Amino acid sequence: MQFTITQGLVGTRPPVVKPSPEVLKFLGEEGMRKLVSDHYDLLRQSNIKGLFPPTDEGFALAKQHSADFFIQICGGPDYFNQNRGAPMMAARHQPFRITPEARRIWLESYMMVLKPLDMPDDLKQSFWNYLDIFSIWMMNTQE
Ligand code: HEM
Numbered sequence: 001m002q003f004t005i006t007q008g009l010v011g012t013r014p015p016v017v018k019p020s021p022e023v024l025k026f027l028g029e030e031g032m033r034k035l036v037s038d039h040y041d042l043l044r045q046s047n048i049k050g051l052f053p054p055t056d057e058g059f060a061l062a063k064q065h066s067a068d069f070f071i072q073i074c075g076g077p078d079y080f081n082q083n084r085g086a087p088m089m090a091a092r093h094q095p096f097r098i099t100p101e102a103r104r105i106w107l108e109s110y111m112m113v114l115k116p117l118d119m120p121d122d123l124k125q126s127f128w129n130y131l132d133i134f135s136i137w138m139m140n141t142q143e
Pocket residue numbers: 048051052053061062063065066067069070084089092093096098102103106107130131132134135138
């Protein structure tokens with residue numbers, strides 16, 4: 001199990017592999033929502049907290065939308081499309097200043113919630129590899 005952070009250039013979109021559907025089968029929808037919620041709670045205490053909604057209501061909604069997406073990308077119901085429309089993730093992140101350093105903090109926060117998670121290593125790896133590569137797509141600002 002290796003939590004590698006691949007060096008990626010702002011503005012590039014390396015080919016990405018979706019996480020294994022087994023991740024969602026193992027965690028269940030509630031487990032996935034808890035994972036995403038724990039990640040957001042770390043982001044809220046991080047140096048990039050200013051990127052995220054300041055109110056509790058906004059923050060709860062952000063958790064919901066993000067979990068909807070991860071459930072969908074892992075082969076579950078298309079909650080994200082139903083609630084938010086086509087993902088277009090890079091475009092949705094465009095209004096936010098996502099630098100390589102912000103990506104690193106975002107990924108390290110996922111690392112912190114994945115490490116202690118009760119899930120087989122091959123599934124953690126599959127989920128991590130997706131986060132590692134797809135997060136490169138979200139970078140839109142040089143340091
Ligand atoms: C694997 C990579 C990523 C995925 C799959 C992802 C997914 C999402 C999703 C689904 C949303 C909600 C969009 C909406 O409903 O309109 C969102 C919003 C957001 N993401 Fe990401 N994201 C990723 C990487 C990042 C990174 C690296 C950052 C910053 C360091 C970031 C910062 C934000 C911010 C600021 C928002 C808006 C507030 C919010 O709804 O949380 N994201 N992201």
